[in-house]
Amino acid sequence: MLVGALGSLLLLLLGADIPPMYLLAASLVVAAAGLAVGVAQVKPHFHARQAIERVIRWVLTGAAMISIFTTFGILFSIISEALRFFQMHSFWDFITGTTWNPGASFLAAAGRGDGSSAEFGSVPLFAGTFMITAIALLVAVPIGLLSAVYMSEYAPQRVRTIAKPVLEVLAGIPTVVYGFFAAITVAPIIVNIAGFFGLDASYNNAVAPGIVMGIMIIPFISSLSDDVINSVPDSMRQGSLALGMTKGETIRDVVIPAALPGIISAALLGMSRALGETMIVVMAAGMRPNLTANPLEDMTTVTVRIVASLTGDQEFESAETLSAFALGLVLFVVTLTLNLVSVLMIRRFREKYRVNNL
Amino acid sequence: MSHSFDEISQQLKRRHRKSARLKWASMGALGLAGLFLVLFFADMLSKGLPAFQQAYINTEVRYTEEASRDGRQAFDQDLIPLISRTVVRVIPLQLRNNPEMIGTSEQRWMLATSEVDQYLKGHRNRLSDEEKAEIDERVAAGQVDLRFNKTFFGSGDSKIAENAGILSAVVGTIMTMIVTLLISFPIGVMTAIYLEEFAPDNRFTQIIEININNLAAIPSILFGLLGLAIFINFFGVPRSSPLAGGMTLALMTLPVIIIATRTALRSVPDSIRHAAFGVGCSRWQVVRDHVLPLAMPGIMTGSIIGLAEAMGEAAPLIIVGMVAFIPDVGASFTQAATVMPAQIFTWSGEPEQAFVEKTAGGILVLLSVLISLNAFAVVLRKKFERRW
Amino acid sequence: MNSQAPVMNQQHTPDVAQPYTRNEQACHDLSIRVRDLNLWYGKSQALKGLNIDLFQKNVTALIGPSGCGKSTFLRCLNRMNDLIPSVHIEGLVEMDGQDVNAGKMDEVALRRRVGMVFQKPDPFPNSIYENIAYAPRMHDLVSRKADQDELVEKALRDAGLWNEVKDKLQEPGTSLSGGQQQRLCIARAIAVQPDVILMDEPTSALDPISTATIEDLMDKLKEQFTIVTVTHNMQQAARVADYTAFFHLGEIIEYNDTKVMFSTPAQKKTEDYISGRYG
Known part of the structure; x- marks a missing residue:
């Protein structure tokens, strides 16, 4: 199950637009695979043991990477959307402007009104x-x-x-x-x-x-x-x-x-x-x-x-x-x-x- | 050159007074913090406990033909404004399911409107003087009373105050927490095992460590932005769903679990590892069979505390849309749901006086769950506490 | 400070408290009188019926194996043991005719007159100047800035540190070397002009050269102050002390002129210890 949940998240990070149902199914599959690995390692042959050890190490490293992905995910999602914002409105006005009045912007988005009147x-x-x-x-x-x-x-x-x-x-x-x-x-x-x-x-x-x-x-x-x-x-x-x-x-x-x-x-x-x-x-x-x-x-x-x-x-x-x-x-x-x-x-x-x- | 004790003591009087002031001030500060806590809980209890009771009216219900179309017709004319509007739908529904009841009548406790409820509890209400007199009369006759509020615990949200309950939020919280735990527990524990037992002390490891500490201090609302931009907009996870909320909270809980697990792993003495290595175990076997079982209570404690933290979180969930109006108890991880903190937030925004009480009632439920979880964590820690 | 002969005590013969042999060069004005002093940590007794007269303008060394109670005894003299909640004290420690353990005695006033230097030098978290000026200012010993400067300089000179730090008085005290830090702590202690300075193994954390400097300093400081020092280093006791007391298992076995103690000790146990049979 450990591996399963990890798998589902990895899938999430890799593939876009997968409907969640498939995701859940996929995670179950990966969980089963993980279980199989788990069973296999219960009585490992001596040379298989090293292979397992290597796999485990990679899985653990992968888990540790998630925390980095999270930080980058936050940074990436915020920066990319923020950049799109700054394409519409100047950064300088954002930092120094003393009026916050986004009211008119939704009109602009709806194709009416003048978006530039939003501050x-x-x-x-x-x-x-x-x-x-x-x-x-x-x-x-x-x-x-x-x-x-x-x-x-x-x-x-x-x-x-x-x-x-x-x-x-x-x-x-x-x-x-x-x-x-x-x-x-x-x-x-x-x-x-x-x-x-x-x-x-x-x-x-x-x-x-x-x-x-x-x-x-x-x-x-x-x-x-x-x-x-x-x-x-x-x-x-x-x-x-x-x-x-x-x-x-x-x-x-x-x-x-x-x-x-x-x-x-x-x-x-x-x-x-x-x-x-x-x-x-x-x-x-x-x-x-x-x-x-x-x-x-x-x-x-x-x-x-x-x-x-x-x-x-x-x-x-x-x-x-x-x-x-x-x-x-x-x-x-x-x-x-x-x-x-x-x-x-x-x-x-x-x-x-x-x-x-x- | 030398001063006698008396001379010195004289000068010291002033300084001792100053010193005592610091002691009293510091004691006062702690007392003040404690006082806040007491006042806070007293305030919540006084506001929220009444929500567990609700006004009911004992009256004759006549299951007539008219009543099967409009439930209000089952009651005396002058009672209609006092009885909850929910009967409009509830009684016809009941009669459709049990047609044999049509034509009968019975004496029943019916849910009163929230105005009656608030009047009985002595709060602000919009009843007219005649209505108040009517209620006073029926109270005296034992026909109007405050009874245990089944609706609050047994149903979902409603725009009708007396019909609003916390159940859909409780179920939503449970589903969200399942997602959170399924993601954050394995990843958190594995990350901690990697950092404590496997990782070489290099730059990469240091970056991960700094990163984890930073994650723990990032404002929770930013996790909501991540959930919105990446999970919902990029990966197409359904908005407002326990899946979206749970995944967002999982990332928030991750650092808590990692830090707790690392502490637990570190408290397992190296002698146990050396002994296991000594009998030929591989590194993973050592961790799996010897270190993890010993660290498990600590890991569990940390995870429960992390879970409790996530359970009280509202800001990121609002961003991913979990403030939806959810009248029915959720059934799927991908359908819109709400959670207890979000329900509290929604109710707190309702203008009706009756919802103030609901909000506080919801808070009491949430706090009881959190306190139980934390108490359980403390008990777990006490029980397995080990001195090496 | 005039009480000459120790007051007779019904239970104890004066010779218990007096040095076995007199050091004729030493001053014999009484500084601190200790009678029948017992101390317990919780249930275990650490000091057992101590009697000793400590003289002014002397260096008195307390020696003995570790755990013998010499540091505990030292801390009785300025009531530093008050900080340990489980400690219980009975008996008399008298200074200037007053029982220092009495209820009306202000332990802060006592410590103002009985200063202390510790094993590990720990300057305050501010400048060299402030380290010294702080306490005298709080005690109202100086009011004007010029007086304060003068006092800081005098304390640093007396501690033999002035030439080394006079150009960097505003630097943090922690920037000094270990030996300098210890002299800073001594300067800090003498700046409040106490009567007695207690030193608890003041050189044990220092290198030999710093140790020698501090030993010289003690020799100079005894012209102004009563110095009681705990040392585990017998050579040091022999070099600096006028009188030496040998502690063993919470008792004073022998109190004697230092020269006599290290050549012809009166007690068998002392001789065993000095000749290195245990310790």
Whole structure:
């Protein structure tokens, strides 16, 4: 069965347009073949054994290649569609334009109207994305870091063994659930609080999804920070305590600076997670591209627009649909960069303190 | 030059207070995170638990000729606005299947409209004052009551709020997860075996490793774009189908399973491999007969956690079209289906108040499944935990 | 610092705590007085009824086979054992007329006066300058920048490191060699002007040349500070210490003038250890 599933996927990658029924049938055939190989190897002759060993090695290598195919698949699918988009609309306008108004594009696709009146300036989308991400980090970094400090420096073992998995639960809650929570529970609270201070807040304000997203990424930050703080050598703490420093001073001035590369790395990972987060913003943030610095207004994000332009009834070829891939491309590049920087920082930390468990 | 203890202690008072502040702040942060969790679950429970009950009206149903054409005719005139519109089709259908019932009548608990349901639960509703008075009267007479909501667990989606259920989404989730697991488990385990047991330490291996770590951090929505562009548009996998969704999620789950399997394989001590090599096993035999069985609990745990993660995922599935309106329970891997998170998303977009409760109810179902899966994974790990 | 003769204790004869032979060149002002000190890690007793008077402006070496409790004892003197939750301590450690284990004693204040240098040098994750300036600034020992510069320079000079680092004070402390890092840690400790400096095998991670430098340094530093050092290297004890205490299985077997101990030890066990019969 292992081989079967692999076979079906390989077939998928090789042959285009095979109806799925045949695919399933094909995978069954390959599965049978795999079973035959399996049976054959139960009592291998000595010289057959090497052949089997070679086949196995190739099958395993093939499996490992799938992950590479996936990355290239993502890159290829996004880039090729994005390029088609940029043939219709200039890259420069996409990057610097401050109006996102794809409304007219479907008319053009339907053969009516003038497609050029559609505008795809992504600045308001990125502004919204970064606003919500910033709010999320403002919530998650202090809470996550301080929780990590408590767990690694203060908490008794018993509290630690309970608190860590409980925090992880926050990361395990599906984002669609967070989205509902943000839209139904948190947003009205924000509107009420804003109203109390005489401010006018939209029900699709950026604060509610930002806060809820922040809650979601707390464990990303606390978990990695906790690991990093734990791997700061104890001798460094003792060195500080032996100079007559209080525990708080030791943590603030010695432990946290020593763990800083790892903490930054955790924050970057959290940031990358927040930038790419979709459901919370789709459900709780606005749909209207809005370039504003006021988090109480509704604003939309890159991921919201991707979903919006792909769930409508447009032709796949329309500029609006393709714009989703252009946005996806930027998202891919930004999150990939953040992840790589994060990996480099954690590697630097690891080399500095020669810890291997991170 | 030297200071006495008293002098030093004096200066230290301020610093100790500061130090204590950090301790309280850090404890507060953890408490705050815990408080979020508690509030969140309390909120979901308070919103979602009522969905498991539904208003029913106990009344006489007259199976007349008229009723076999329009189900509403089976009831008293003043009850019609209060009884779910589903009877329009349900009662004629029932009579067509059992013609001998025509002309009889019986006392039955009938599904009420969601407005009645919301009124009984004290939520916003659109009932008139007379209707409310009518219901209050019947409640007092024991003719209107909240009863266990069979519909919610027993049927698929519906535009009629009181008739909407989670079953088609549950079935869709199961089918999607079967596809996901069938693809990601074998490939993930094989990749991990390759990397841990077979791969030479060269550039190619390093590229694969970096790649896997990156895949784990790519936003899930981008996997949806891949599924749309490659699986659906290029290979022609039917849109909205469990096959398309499952394949997309499989690629997302892959890194989780690979990483978990590698950890499990690495925890098997080399002495076991050396011993097996020593009795003449080939590399594959060593892995198959000695290493894999020992690593299996760890692999299972990781796979279950990966599966739970995929089960809660909505964004990529929306992109591949799994937000379709699915009233009937799916039967095939290639027909349009929906999954629990997508159903939750769809319901959350419905304007009717009754759907808020449905959404939260769906969330409770999803969370219970996820919690059970994770608990199972933890138990599995505890049970087979081994110290070498 | 004037208490001369050890106070008589009903349970213990003073000669238990006093060196067996007096080193006439040494200073005999009392620094730390230890009486009937017992320490347990959980249920196992690591220190058994220790009595010792440690004198000011001396180097006192603690020697003994590994696991004999010498490091544990050292860490009792500035309550570093507080960091280990399972540790339980009974008995008296007295400094400046105060019981350091008493409830009202602030362990941070104690450590401010009893500094410590560890086996593995671990500079703080910032510059050489900051490594030294940090603690005095926190202790309000300096207020002006100029005072701080002066203090950093003095500490580095006292630690014999100034000439090597004066041009790169802003470089990270970790950029120094192992021996330099250890001297940086010593400079860091003396910058807070403690009374006592505890050294826990300060040279065991270093090369012979760095070791010699640090031994010279100890000899110089004892003019200002009381130094208690743990060493597993008997030659080092013989070279630097005025007094030496020999630990075995959690007890002090012999406390003696270093020269006397290494030539004519009073105890059979000491002689066995020194002559290399075990250890």
